[in-house]
Amino acid sequence: MMNMHAHAQAHTPGSYEVSTYPLAVEGVRLAFGGLKALDGASFHIQPGIITGLIGPNGAGKTTMFNVISSLYRADSGSITFMGRTIERLRPHQITRLGLVRTFQIARGFPKLTVFEHLMVYGDQQPGESIRTALMGSVKARRREAELAEKALSIAARLRLSHVIDNKVTDLSGGQKKLLEIGRALMAEPRMILFDEPAAGVNPTLAEEIGDHLLSLVSDGVTVLLIEHDMALIERICQRVIVMAQGRTLAEGTFEEVRENSEVQDAYLGGRR
Numbered sequence: 001m002m003n004m005h006a007h008a009q010a011h012t013p014g015s016y017e018v019s020t021y022p023l024a025v026e027g028v029r030l031a032f033g034g035l036k037a038l039d040g041a042s043f044h045i046q047p048g049i050i051t052g053l054i055g056p057n058g059a060g061k062t063t064m065f066n067v068i069s070s071l072y073r074a075d076s077g078s079i080t081f082m083g084r085t086i087e088r089l090r091p092h093q094i095t096r097l098g099l100v101r102t103f104q105i106a107r108g109f110p111k112l113t114v115f116e117h118l119m120v121y122g123d124q125q126p127g128e129s130i131r132t133a134l135m136g137s138v139k140a141r142r143r144e145a146e147l148a149e150k151a152l153s154i155a156a157r158l159r160l161s162h163v164i165d166n167k168v169t170d171l172s173g174g175q176k177k178l179l180e181i182g183r184a185l186m187a188e189p190r191m192i193l194f195d196e197p198a199a200g201v202n203p204t205l206a207e208e209i210g211d212h213l214l215s216l217v218s219d220g221v222t223v224l225l226i227e228h229d230m231a232l233i234e235r236i237c238q239r240v241i242v243m244a245q246g247r248t249l250a251e252g253t254f255e256e257v258r259e260n261s262e263v264q265d266a267y268l269g270g271r272r
């Protein structure tokens with residue numbers, strides 16, 4: 001493994017006031033019928049680092065992202081972002097606060113080109129197109145030019161410039177993963193929730209995706225990362241939270257949680 005901990009900077013766990021945590025989750029529960037997908041999960045995310053969210057299949061990680069991004073409503077518990085309660089906001093309102101998420105399987109508009117896809121997500125605020133139209137054509141065109149510039153620079157950053165006019169459906173699996181990162185960046189987020197951004201890609205691209213996440217963090221973005229690739233988690237995460245059966249089981253550095261016997265048991269006995 002290369003560059004292990006090269007990016008880990010000294011910081012004191014627990015040294016932040018609660019109000020300064022970008023994201024705080026307290027006692028979140030959500031049942032699907034009799035299945036407790038989230039069963040009182042709690043954690044606080046520290047700013048300016050990548051925190052890994054790991055755990056066996058079915059632990060509730062994706063459900064946690066769905067609840068944080070308000071696709072699902074929790075049965076109970078609280079979620080705050082930048083000190084604001086967000087659990088009753090709609091998904092687009094959360095995006096507008098600067099909290100965005102990516103999907104395990106990229107979703108979207110298959111007929112669009114890469115460029116068009118990025119443009120759509122840059123202009124996502126509801127009513128935006130109506131408002132833009134009312135602003136008059138000069139302002140509307142200026143706004144569109146700004147968005148286009150943003151889309152081009154994000155594509156360049158993700159090394160997608162050469163496929164910018166290709167249909168999204170013609171991209172390789174890896175390029176779709178990169179585009180999913182690009183989609184999140186169009187919202188100019190303060191924090192991104194990544195759901196398995198490197199799943200199914202080759203090791204070289206997985207490493208590249210890790211580098212992209214590190215570069216986001218050096219731009220001041222806070223990252224919460226669900227990922228099964230433990231080499232990637234070890235390389236880029238300063239903190240790791242382990243979930244199992246809807247709860248947060250352990251938290252610490254990668255080494256700390258790896259040595260934790262409860263964590264080892266959860267992986268061995270995890271729902272598969």
Ligand SMILES: Nc1ncnc2c1ncn2[C@@H]1O[C@H](COP(=O)(O)OP(=O)(O)O)[C@@H](O)[C@H]1O
Nearest residue numbers: 032035037055056057058059060061062063064
């Ligand atoms: N929409 C849903 N309806 C019913 N059950 C769900 C739904 N979403 C997730 N689950 C169940 O909740 C549990 C947690 O799933 P998930 O959050 O996807 O786990 P993870 O992402 O950690 O693998 C699983 O048992 C899963 O089958």
Ligand SMILES: [Mg+2]
Nearest residue numbers: 061062063104
């Ligand atoms: Mg999942």
